[in-house]
Amino acid sequence: MSDASTASAPLLTTPLNALHLELGARMVPFAGYAMPVQYPAGLMAEHRHCREAAALFDVSHMGQVRLVGADAAAALETLVPVDVVSLPVGKQRYGLFTNEQGGLLDDLMITRPAPEASTRFGDLFLVVNAGCKDADIAHLQANIGARCRVEPLPERALLALQGPQAAAVLARFAPGVAQLTFMTGGVFTLNGAECFITRSGYTGEDGYEISVHETQAEALARALLAEAEVKPAGLGARDTLRLEAGLCLYGHDINTATTPVEAALTWAIQKVRRPGGERAGGYPGAEVLGAQLTEGAARKRVGLMGVERAPVREGTRLVSAEGVELGIVTSGTLGPSVGKPIAMAYLPVALAAVGTEVFAEVRGKRLPMHVAAMPFQPTRYYRG
């Protein structure tokens, strides 16, 4: 069998590092951090446990940033094609940092904490990707640092409790979290720790993301894991869960060379920021995206489902029946819940309709796949 080896560089660790090792996690380098890819139960069991009960993920490698100041929302709108100004208190929204070409610098989550919490969690509370956080923070400071305070929160850990039993578990610690609906958040005390909690996650299941101070993170994680329904899950399961949910992974499905329109993320651009809207444009790449929003783009991110069992992985060439190259797979695996090979790729818009057949070139064979609606696995967000 061929071996995959990884270079060993000095890695950062999260506040839960000792706990991961104690739990028998297999640690791998990810975005400069030593992160648990899986625990002894294994990826499939962890994935299924998240779909059936409650899984606890350490996502402390991600960047947490607070923006402080009355002008923070208007300032942030100069960097994202998203309606931030009218984001109500306690609501969360998916956002995108764009570049001058309309490409994506990163995707992020934006939440507006209540005014009484703004000194700790900002007038806006942002979560950005681990691999992009340094660049994102520099981007924020350089472009809107004069209009609001951009304050990274490296002292805060981030836990994700995900799955159909997450709400029942977390309500034992703070009954108020049961009242949160999908994409809302607020401040709650868990296990004696003040936490900023949103009802979100990236698994397609109901669940919460919990921001907690690094000094209280391990005790909280242990308390959650002590609940009968909760088991730890690693980044391997997180990746298969998000792919089944049809969610993009930055650096794979979206990057600086893909626009939100190509990536089928136009739902994240509210009407008020689109051409003709009250606050249209005014963000990097607005001209390119404005044209694409009006006229469409030449290619589109689609979901693909395989007919046979072989996984179709990132980087695989997609061709027509005649062998003409159509695109490249950006993410792909065997969906543990779906039980079939699933993937994402960019295809010409003429071939992006559900049911269109394409062929994946795997080890010299052409494996049939068809464009499939996403999510591949029904999502179960709690909308109240």
Place this chain on the structure above:
Amino acid sequence: MSIKFTPEHEWINAADAAAAVVGITVHAQDALGDVVFVDLPEVGKTYAKGDVAGVVESVKAAADIYMPVTGEVVEVNEALRDDPSLANTDPLEAGWFFKVKLSNAAELDGLLDSTAYDDFLKGL
């Protein structure tokens, strides 16, 4: 039992030189994680030692299976095709990959015995 191992983490049991059994080691399946797909060699085809004779895929990764010795594939494990997780749960028995008719039994002498393979693993 005359089980030998390769540095690429295959095992071969050549008790029957006309049908030596080949699979992947406990270490190999552990490194791969949950196996979800296997691509097995062609029955009746002769492979040289070191040839890629198949592929084993987990959710996260794919790995080639190398032919530990030169020979003709005489049988493949159809049960493994139907249930690839056998490679994880029983890699040394029910999770075997294929059987091969040895062309040159002397090639076995160049492989690792279980003690040498264990020492090799400790050095990884």
